[in-house]
Amino acid sequence: METKRIIFDLRTKKGLSQEELAERVFVTRQAVSRWETGETIPNTETLKLLSKELDVSINTLLGSPRRLVCECCGMTLEDSSISKEPDGFFNEDYCRWCYADGDYTLDIWKKYAEIGGREKLNEFKAQLIREINELLSMEGLPGVKELNVLPGEYVNMEYTLPSGQKVKFLDDRQTYLGSQLESELSDRCFGIAANMECIIICSYEANGEDPELIVYKNR
Ligand SMILES: [Zn+2]
Numbered sequence: 513m514e515t516k517r518i519i520f521d522l523r524t525k526k527g528l529s530q531e532e533l534a535e536r537v538f539v540t541r542q543a544v545s546r547w548e549t550g551e552t553i554p555n556t557e558t559l560k561l562l563s564k565e566l567d568v569s570i571n572t573l574l575g576s577p578r579r580l581v582c583e584c585c586g587m588t589l590e591d592s593s594i595s596k597e598p599d600g601f602f603n604e605d606y607c608r609w610c611y612a613d614g615d616y617t618l619d620i621w622k623k624y625a626e627i628g629g630r631e632k633l634n635e636f637k638a639q640l641i642r643e644i645n646e647l648l649s650m651e652g653l654p655g656v657k658e659l660n661v662l663p664g665e666y667v668n669m670e671y672t673l674p675s676g677q678k679v680k681f682l683d684d685r686q687t688y689l690g691s692q693l694e695s696e697l698s699d700r701c702f703g704i705a706a707n708m709e710c711i712i713i714c715s716y717e718a719n720g721e722d723p724e725l726i727v728y729k730n731r
Pocket of ligand 1 (some may be wrong): 582583584585586587607608609610611672
């Protein structure tokens, strides 16, 4: 759909007159009229304001020329899943689960955004998979091909030391990269959780009970 039609449709759906929309985005009624006849298209600054007022991304206003993808997790973005800045503007680089309230929701994204974004994150993942597979092969376990994003609260298991003392090694509020595998040698499951600081490999019953730490390695 063309921008002129999109603006007209969204404006009328919101029940706004040309005058009212014009006021909200600081232009004249004539300017709105010219967009809707296709004589002109809004400039970049005005597109931003329209995006906020009409609650659709700039990409949608322009007729969806780009396929938007979250730079953190790689999911395809729809207007309903795009993140927003605290001031209400869309941030079309991220999904709303990876970026909220003006910041990355996951520590791991935060650090990698600082030093080079998605490409660096993929390098980090590949490196981590190599390190993990080395540890797994030493334990006689099959390797992993992919790592998923896991919230700390799900993977922060409590282990019982030989002394009877109970310990946890991870942080519930952090996010880890990890995976679960099954081995033909055992009916237990194997869990992997890693971040920039450490790699943990553990095993547990299929229902998650009786966790046992196999490897804890500082990176
Ligand atoms: Zn995302």
